[in-house]
Amino acid sequence: MSSLLATAVAHPNIAFIKYWGNRSEDLRLPVNGSISMNMDGLITRTTVHFDAGYEKDRLAINEIQVDGKGLDRVVKILEIVRAAAGISLKASVSSTNNFPTGAGIASSAAAFAALAQASVTALGLDWSEAKVSRLARLGSGSASRSVPGGFVEWYLGDSDEACYAETIAPKEHWSLVDCVAIVSSSHKKTGSTEGHLLASTSPLQIARAVDTPRRISLCRQAIFEKDMSKLASILQLDSDMMHSVMMTSTPALFYWQPETMAVMKKVQQWRDEGLQAGYTIDAGPNVHVICEAKKADEVAKLLKKIPGVQKILVSPVGDGVRIEG
Numbered sequence: 001m002s003s004l005l006a007t008a009v010a011h012p013n014i015a016f017i018k019y020w021g022n023r024s025e026d027l028r029l030p031v032n033g034s035i036s037m038n039m040d041g042l043i044t045r046t047t048v049h050f051d052a053g054y055e056k057d058r059l060a061i062n063e064i065q066v067d068g069k070g071l072d073r074v075v076k077i078l079e080i081v082r083a084a085a086g087i088s089l090k091a092s093v094s095s096t097n098n099f100p101t102g103a104g105i106a107s108s109a110a111a112f113a114a115l116a117q118a119s120v121t122a123l124g125l126d127w128s129e130a131k132v133s134r135l136a137r138l139g140s141g142s143a144s145r146s147v148p149g150g151f152v153e154w155y156l157g158d159s160d161e162a163c164y165a166e167t168i169a170p171k172e173h174w175s176l177v178d179c180v181a182i183v184s185s186s187h188k189k190t191g192s193t194e195g196h197l198l199a200s201t202s203p204l205q206i207a208r209a210v211d212t213p214r215r216i217s218l219c220r221q222a223i224f225e226k227d228m229s230k231l232a233s234i235l236q237l238d239s240d241m242m243h244s245v246m247m248t249s250t251p252a253l254f255y256w257q258p259e260t261m262a263v264m265k266k267v268q269q270w271r272d273e274g275l276q277a278g279y280t281i282d283a284g285p286n287v288h289v290i291c292e293a294k295k296a297d298e299v300a301k302l303l304k305k306i307p308g309v310q311k312i313l314v315s316p317v318g319d320g321v322r323i324e325g
């Protein structure tokens with residue numbers, strides 16, 4: 001066959017227990033396990049087209065051609081599926097996002113989940129969800145968590161095969177919402193790929209990693225019991241711990257803006273006053289405020305009033321990656 005094509009859609013995810021640092025850079029095997037929810041409404045749509053007419057692999061993101069490191073990461077995935085299918089056709093990859101790229105909303109997670117699934121399907125490979133999750137992981141660790149739907153755990157695993165993500169509760173289990181307070185939509189200076197390399201330079205990273213099974217277990221419990229107060233405590237602690245590692249690495253990574261802090265302090269104040277919501281922040285300045293859907297309007301209204309908050313994205317729990325058409 002000389003032309004093979006598939007389109008997949010995927011959502012980014014927000015981690016409740018964060019992934020920060022790899023024990024193997026090449027295989028993107030993480031230092032610790034993590035838990036997340038997929039973010040409905042925010043969509044990456046990726047079409048992969050293998051065709052005998054292409055002389056080299058190419059990549060367009062939001063209709064702009066990408067070369068260099070961005071393209072290299074995509075080619076790494078394409079090489080794996082080509083080898084598995086026993087073909088050598090080059091591909092054109094075209095990806096569009098309906099949300100800002102590079103600003104603390106994990107665009108790479110949705111991008112590599114969609115790329116992995118579209119590539120596997122285009123070449124007619126009959127791969128399990130776990131195997132697609134592992135493939136997505138090689139592009140961006142957190143992408144492994146955008147492959148399954150709902151609430152997802154990415155297992156630390158003791159090997160490449162055991163290091164994949166799966167659903168621990170379907171999206172219907174608990175109507176949670178992520179209200180993302182956007183304080184900046186500019187592209188971050190240090191992306192997470194470089195950030196992971198610095199994690200081990202922080203003296204706090206070992207303590208964070210050693211304590212992760214405890215936090216994972218508390219987070220799982222909070223999800224299973226639908227206990228918002230417990231979830232808010234553990235997700236704030238986990239985010240603060242990851243940012244402590246970032247701030248104490250060499251060179252130090254500091255992703256917060258003054259507005260980031262302002263939102264964090266407000267959320268804590270609301271919790272003290274009885275409104276159950278918790279903040280968590282990725283490698284960027286925007287603040288993800290997690291709450292139950294019934295509180296989302298109230299939380300979004302309060303967030304809008306904070307000076308410096310430019311807009312709010314409201315995202316319920318989303319599905320996993322899927323093929324379109």
Ligand code: PMV
Binds near residue numbers: 014017018143
């Ligand atoms: O998957 P990466 O390499 O983009 O790393 C994601 C890192 C964080 O977003 C900060 C945490 C996480 O677990 O999503």
